Amino acid sequence: MNFLHFLAAHRNPVLDAFFQTVSEIGHGYILLALGAAVLWFASPRIGCRAFFGTLAADTLGDVVKALARVPRPWILDPTLVPVPSAQAAATSYSFPSGHVTNFSAFLLILAASLPAPWRRRTLPAAIVLSLLMALSRMYLGVHSPCDVSAGFLLAAAVAFATVRLAPRIEASPRARTAAILALLLAVAALWMAFAVIPPPEDNPQYAKSIYRDLCALLALLPATLLERRYVRHDPAALPPAYRLPALLLGLWGLLFTVNNLPLLLRPALGSILAGNLAAAANPLWIALLFPLLLIPLRRP
16 A cells, blocks of 8 residues: 555645546546447447447456455555545445456457567557556556556456457358357356346445446447448548548437436336346447448448
């Protein structure tokens, strides 16, 4: 905790605002928007890799959180005072850092999936930005060095596995079938495991984020398969004049699924089921429905 106290002693309004902004970029909705832009207008292949890898890293990180149940730094050390706005949003367990895990996995997969000349330039930048995210979480007082280190290592492992396995899965129907079966078995095993593990008394909804991650993975799987077979989205076929309006429309739809869809579903389905369905709607919109809407805009 000494390093966290050192950072806290050197806080000032400028650094507070800077690291709050850095930390905000690691939120799920920002990564969704960035990944959607890559999938729609750059490379569906790289975009799907980034989505699968980031979702897998997020799920594994949430599983470790739920099993380790490490309290936040200010609970372990009451003399540590975090930045209040960051503390208010830090409601889950501490180990590993979800921001660092998700942000690092996303950037590392994107950088490592690029052609070799670009990869040599972007991979060091991805590592530096990941370390900056880690520093922001410690500066704000919501994670310890152990938390952010574990998050980065988990992200690096998932990114490595994603980049190594993705080309084989994309090229071989047999490998793709095996990957689908493995994913379904893993999802079923995790769902059943956390259905029987007793929740802690102080946090009965501790596994809520895990179920939402699993719903998103289950939705992303058929969305990518259907898009590959029937839609075959090609960013190069979209005229440049249509790209900015299309981006704004796509992000508006994503904003609707993130913010408004749970509110619409909650009265009829309850908050838990509404949240799970909204989590599934995000990858459906990004990977399948919006590319489907872009078909009429393609060049003939």
